[in-house]
Amino acid sequence: xxxxxxxxxxxxxxxxxxxxxxxxxxxxxxxxxxxxxxxxxxxxxxxxxxxxxxxxxxxxxxxxxxxxxxxxxxxxxxxxxxxxxxxxxxxxxxxxxxxxxxxxxxxxxxxxxxxxxxxxxxxxxxxxxxxxxxxxxxxxxxxxxxxxxxxxxxxxxxxxxxxxxxxxxxxxxxxxxxxxxxxxxxxxxxxxxxxxxxxxxxxxxxxxxxxxxxxxxxxxxxxxxxxxxxxxxxxxxxx
Amino acid sequence: xxxxxxxxxxxxxxxxxxxxxxxxxxxxxxxxxxxxxxxxxxxxxxxxxxxxxxxxxxxxxxxxxxxxxxxxxxxxxxxxxxxxxxxxxxxxxxxxxxxxxxxxxxxxxxxxxxxxxxxxxxxxxxxxxxxxxxxxxxxxxxxxxxxxxxxxxxxxxxxxxxxxxxxxxxxxxxxxxxxxxxxxxxxxxxxxxxxxxxxxxxxxxxxxxxxxxxxxxxxxxxxxxxxxxx
Amino acid sequence: xxxxxxxxxxxxxxxxxxxxxxxxxxxxxxxxxxxxxxxxxxxxxxxxxxxxxxxxxxxxxxxxxxxxxxxxxxxxxxxxxxxxxxxxxxxxxxxxxxxxxxxxxxxxxxxxxxxxxxxxxxxxxxxxxxxxxxxxxxxxxxxxxxxxxxxxxxxxxxxxxxxxxxxxxxxxxxxxxxxxxxxxxxxxxxxxxxxxxxxxxxxxxxxxxxxxxxxxxxxxxxxxxxxxxxxxxxxxxxxxxx
Ligand SMILES: Nc1nc2c(ncn2[C@@H]2O[C@H](COP(=O)(O)OP(=O)(O)OP(=O)(O)O)[C@@H](O)[C@H]2O)c(=O)[nH]1
Ligand SMILES: [Mg+2]
Numbered sequence: 001x002x003x004x005x006x007x008x009x010x011x012x013x014x015x016x017x018x019x020x021x022x023x024x025x026x027x028x029x030x031x032x033x034x035x036x037x038x039x040x041x042x043x044x045x046x047x048x049x050x051x052x053x054x055x056x057x058x059x060x061x062x063x064x065x066x067x068x069x070x071x072x073x074x075x076x077x078x079x080x081x082x083x084x085x086x087x088x089x090x091x092x093x094x095x096x097x098x099x100x101x102x103x104x105x106x107x108x109x110x111x112x113x114x115x116x117x118x119x120x121x122x123x124x125x126x127x128x129x130x131x132x133x134x135x136x137x138x139x140x141x142x143x144x145x146x147x148x149x150x151x152x153x154x155x156x157x158x159x160x161x162x163x164x165x166x167x168x169x170x171x172x173x174x175x176x177x178x179x180x181x182x183x184x185x186x187x188x189x190x191x192x193x194x195x196x197x198x199x200x201x202x203x204x205x206x207x208x209x210x211x212x213x214x215x216x217x218x219x220x221x222x223x224x225x226x227x228x229x230x231x232x233x234x235x236x237x238x239x
Numbered sequence: 240x241x242x243x244x245x246x247x248x249x250x251x252x253x254x255x256x257x258x259x260x261x262x263x264x265x266x267x268x269x270x271x272x273x274x275x276x277x278x279x280x281x282x283x284x285x286x287x288x289x290x291x292x293x294x295x296x297x298x299x300x301x302x303x304x305x306x307x308x309x310x311x312x313x314x315x316x317x318x319x320x321x322x323x324x325x326x327x328x329x330x331x332x333x334x335x336x337x338x339x340x341x342x343x344x345x346x347x348x349x350x351x352x353x354x355x356x357x358x359x360x361x362x363x364x365x366x367x368x369x370x371x372x373x374x375x376x377x378x379x380x381x382x383x384x385x386x387x388x389x390x391x392x393x394x395x396x397x398x399x400x401x402x403x404x405x406x407x408x409x410x411x412x413x414x415x416x417x418x419x420x421x422x423x424x425x426x427x428x429x430x431x432x433x434x435x436x437x438x439x440x441x442x443x444x445x446x447x448x449x450x451x452x453x454x455x456x457x458x459x460x461x462x463x464x465x466x467x468x469x
Numbered sequence: 470x471x472x473x474x475x476x477x478x479x480x481x482x483x484x485x486x487x488x489x490x491x492x493x494x495x496x497x498x499x500x501x502x503x504x505x506x507x508x509x510x511x512x513x514x515x516x517x518x519x520x521x522x523x524x525x526x527x528x529x530x531x532x533x534x535x536x537x538x539x540x541x542x543x544x545x546x547x548x549x550x551x552x553x554x555x556x557x558x559x560x561x562x563x564x565x566x567x568x569x570x571x572x573x574x575x576x577x578x579x580x581x582x583x584x585x586x587x588x589x590x591x592x593x594x595x596x597x598x599x600x601x602x603x604x605x606x607x608x609x610x611x612x613x614x615x616x617x618x619x620x621x622x623x624x625x626x627x628x629x630x631x632x633x634x635x636x637x638x639x640x641x642x643x644x645x646x647x648x649x650x651x652x653x654x655x656x657x658x659x660x661x662x663x664x665x666x667x668x669x670x671x672x673x674x675x676x677x678x679x680x681x682x683x684x685x686x687x688x689x690x691x692x693x694x695x696x697x698x699x700x701x702x703x704x705x706x707x708x709x710x711x
Pocket of ligand 1: 494495496497498499500501502503529586587588631632633634635662663664665
């Protein structure tokens with residue numbers, strides 16, 4: 001079912017627009033042009049046919065950090081329609097968004113279509129950490145298709161269609177092999193140096209790991225760096 | 240960067256099958272023998288030759304679809320006299336690994352050198368110095384009279400043939416076994432034709448990713464011992 | 470295969486781009502050492518770059534960098550997919566691109582040296598890749614190697630018989646080997662070289678100086694040694710492997 005759109009918008013004038021959908025946004029910290037907001041689930045996620053819709057907007061020069069409190073489990077849909085999870089991110093010029101998503105666990109029998117679209121204006125920075133886990137303990141996991149599109153000033157920066165719906169494709173030694181977990185740290189808007197990084201042609205870097213916690217150190221460094229970097233406005237305390 | 244070229248004539252003559260045979264020949268002097276299509280780094284991480292067919296199948300359904308889709312859309316743009324820049328950007332956004340972009344650009348330079356001599360045409364003057372391979376392949380197809388379906392077959396065949404030839408250098412195997420892999424991949428190559436041959440818009444180019452292929456390409460670029468470039 | 474001149478854009482470039490010099494020869498005969506020697510002797514005379522073709526590692530490039538004879542970034546390694554022969558002859562694309570990149574990045578260069586991965590006696594450079602080539606043998610390979618012939622020995626622009634200082638230890642008569650080589654080469658130049666023999670080193674650098682001057686004046690014509698020279702069979706027939 002659709003629970004309406006979860007919206008977090010930090011405006012140029014410092015105001016914060018919040019609306020409750022599948023998540024309820026809770027303000028943890030406020031500065032003149034900064035905010036840290038927690039996304040708290042309002043109900044059991046993710047069931048067959050669910051449609052989760054999250055809109056995040058960070059206007060010019062503002063800085064927002066999103067945190068999540070719990071992992072999301074996509075449950076066995078028992079043949080029902082796929083659950084949809086749409087995320088729209090809009091970052092104005094010089095805006096910063098840091099988001100550590102909690103793991104998305106795709107249980108046996110679940111079917112999830114995750115679509116993330118990010119629009120960045122010049123000088124915007126997006127740092128996103130995502131973890132996909134196929135199956136709970138002892139399971140091999142359900143179907144997941146995770147699409148990601150990022151554009152910078154209207155030019156495609158990253159377009160990725162991670163299609164893990166079929167076991168035969170997913171377990172190919174070209175795709176995930178025997179791994180059931182994929183962590184990704186995406187930094188868009190600038191590059192970060194890391195020996196195993198995928199450096200995009202445009203300004204952006206992906207750091208991935210197929211082992212649990214493989215990106216933890218990288219994420220901690222990226223997050224601390226971005227949050228404490230001197231900005232035109234106030235900065236977020238790194239907590 | 241490729242600029243808009245005046246839609247010059249594409250009076251390709253002759254047999255598209257022979258053009259396909261020429262381009263699919265492993266002896267084509269474009270530097271293909273320096274590439275392993277990702278199988279060298281995979282074998283360095285423990286891939287066994289028994290697993291190669293699954294590796295090939297994974298590639299054909301992911302990164303090769305990006306390649307073939309880009310080539311088909313590039314062909315369409317060249318035939319329409321349209322700017323290739325959006326096609327190049329779409330390809331780059333779908334190819335997150337720097338070493339894989341470089342490998343494609345090295346091959347692209349090789350094909351560009353070949354194409355400029357074999358099929359003289361004003362479009363070549365609009366190409367940048369290091370175009371990715373699918374852009375050049377698409378333009379060759381447009382100029383030499385290769386239809387989109389054959390172009391996709393070329394991309395698919397080329398990938399599995401590259402893997403198979405490279406495995407022979409990495410693991411002692413009967414070459415009839417590796418050639419058998421190429422034949423066995425034909426249904427997947429035909430699936431790729433269905434998926435890619437009618438694309439025209441850069442936004443429609445498949446973006447299917449292969450995390451292990453991408454990750455291993457980066458590790459390979461740091462490797463001290465390697466036979467193949469990528 | 471008949472002797473052919475460089476089949477493509479050489480005339481357009483001749484005298485404006487670097488001279489491309491190939492160094493071929495069997496494994497371990499001293500190709501990298503000859504390159505190191507040339508760099509050491511001539512780095513103040515010419516602007517140099519080096520491409521190595523490594524079989525399994527970038528050993529050659531690393532050796533040359535460690536010799537400190539040239540700025541490390543002027544020495545680049547090219548992978549050959551375990552086909553060193555192909556990379557200098559049948560499909561020179563990877564090497565050609567590497568040469569062009571070096572010339573582009575360090576413009577202007579006077580000489581680019583390309584070391585082939587050590588191969589057998591039949592491996593010679595295509596004239597599509599190099600303007601001139603040196604074939605390197607050594608005395609340790611045996612005194613009769615020069616007589617065995619092959620396209621590199623017979624028709625490379627220069628044949629080097631290397632490590633002459635070792636001749637007494639391996640029972641090779643250098644003068645005899647040189648005479649055999651000269652005969653096989655119908656008078657084309659042969660240098661009996663040892664890095665410890667100053668006169669032989671001077672002969673090598675003088676030879677290269679002559680080639681560079683001829684290249685710049687447009688007088689030098691690249692020659693293809695061919696994949697296999699015509700040769701005699703015991704029954705008296707002559708044939709050529711095309
Ligand atoms: N005594 C003596 N040894 C030499 C001379 N030149 C080279 N060597 C030695 O011969 C060995 C092989 O030399 P390299 O220059 O590495 O030979 P190469 O032909 O480049 O070898 P590959 O690239 O492996 O085919 C090394 O140990 C050198 O030190 C020489 O003039 N005299
Ligand atoms: Mg060497």
